[in-house]
Amino acid sequence: MGKGGKSETEGQNGEEVTENMAAWLCGINTLRIQPFKLPPLGPHDARVRMKAVGICGSDVHYLKHFRLADFIVKEPMVIGHECAGVIEEVGSEVKHLVAGDRVALEPGISCWRCNYCREGSYNLCPDMEFFATPPVHGSLANQVVHPANLCFKLPDNVSLEEGAMCEPLSVGVHACRRASVGAETNILIMGAGPIGLVTMLSARAFGAPRIIIADVDEQRLSVARTLGADGSILVSMKSEDIEEEVNRIQHLMGGTIHVTFDCAGFEKTMTTALKATSSGGKVCLIGMGHNEMTVPLTPAAAREVDIVGVFRYKNTWPLCLEFLSTGKVDVKPLITHRFGFSQKEVDEAFETSARGGNAIKVMFNL
Structure with missing residues (x-):
């Protein structure tokens, strides 16, 4: 949220x-659950009572390491960014929302002045204020104040939990x-964690006819198959297995x-992605497990395999809500654990998410 404020809100x-x-x-x-001072409500803002907040891998990483890549937590910070809630109050210039509306929140506030924003790539804004990315406070709170144009009204048949899932x-x-x-794109997905699974669901909604998914965890692969993967392959964490695994992946496809x-x-x-992808194809890097890596770029370039970077998202909430409301995407099976908003439950929820196992998406119901 990034704005200062008072310990109590005022209507x-x-x-x-x-x-x-x-x-x-x-x-x-x-x-620690502690008071959170909200800023005054601006004319273009909305005050939202949080109802559903999911735990992301980045939240767990900040909890365990106090940093993620170049983002370092230097002072106490409110956690959480996957969220939906109910409008409590809107600013004087807000016309599209009223108190009582259920909304999903897009968590990044860009500057709308830099060249990236002006050209439409606001996700690359260098001055982005993003929930729970230091030093900006997040949304695991009773209430937050947020720009109303980043609050998207939920269709009647989309739940608040599904609204929170719009972020991943x-x-x-x-x-x-x-x-x-x-409709003619065959897909390989490396990683069957929450982001791998929502990428699989998205690719299917975009019309991908065949999707293969690889992971080191058979339990997660089982979930992927249940959700519609056409094939799965259990891989190791050992680099010496790459060639054999690439052959298996290509055979399976x-x-x-x-x-x-x-x-x-x-x-x-x-490395597996670059080797397995067919000539003329694309490798899309979403995960950020390693900040630096040594990979076979030259052989991939010689086969005209493009490498595409992905950082967050832009202009996605309307399409996500359409996918959810029409049934093209069903995220409900991804929500495996639910907790309330007490100190004990917050601690237990993050322990559950960090432990992994059968936990895919851990959700707070506030």
Whole structure:
């Protein structure tokens, strides 16, 4: 949220609202529910009561390491960015929302002044203020104040939990757009974690006829098959197995691999992706497991395999909500664990998410 404010919010009529509480990341493996000061409501803002907030891998990484890549937590920060809630109050210039509307929140506030924003690539804005990316506060709170144009009204048949899932689903949708996935695109996905699974669901919604998914965890591959993967392959973490695994992947696909999504971002997964993808295809790097890696770029370039980067998303919420409301995408099976908003449950929820196993998406119901 990134804006300063008071310990209590005030309605437009000046009435005092109950003190706002949030889950603060205060140190490595230390979360505390403490008061969270909200800013005054601006004319183009909305005050939203949070109802559903999901835990992302980045949230867990900040909890365990107090940093993610070049983003370093230097002072206590409210966690959480996958969220949906109910409008409590809107600013004087907001016309498309009213109190009581259920909304999904896009968590990044771009500047709209830089060249990236002006050219439409607002996800690349260098001054982006993104929920729970230091030093910006997140959304695991009773209430947040957010720009109203980043609050998207939910269709009647889309739940608040599904609304919160628009954030991870947006990564898959943006990746499919970046890779130009369509009705003739055969897909390989490296990694069957939450992002790999939403990328698979997105690719299917975009019309991909055949999707193969690879992972080191058979339990996750089983989930992927349940959700509609056409084939799965259990791989190792050992680099010496790459050639044999590439052969198995290509045999399993039984044809051209047009696009590979690397949803893990490790040296081994990226090397496998570059080798497995057919000549003239694309490798789309989504995961950020390794900041630097040594991969066989020259052989891939000689086969005209393009490498496409993916960073967050842009203009995805309307399409995500259409996919959810029409049934083209069903994210409900991904929500495996639910917790309330007490100190004990917040700690348990993050432990569950960090442990992995059968936990795919851990969701708070506030």
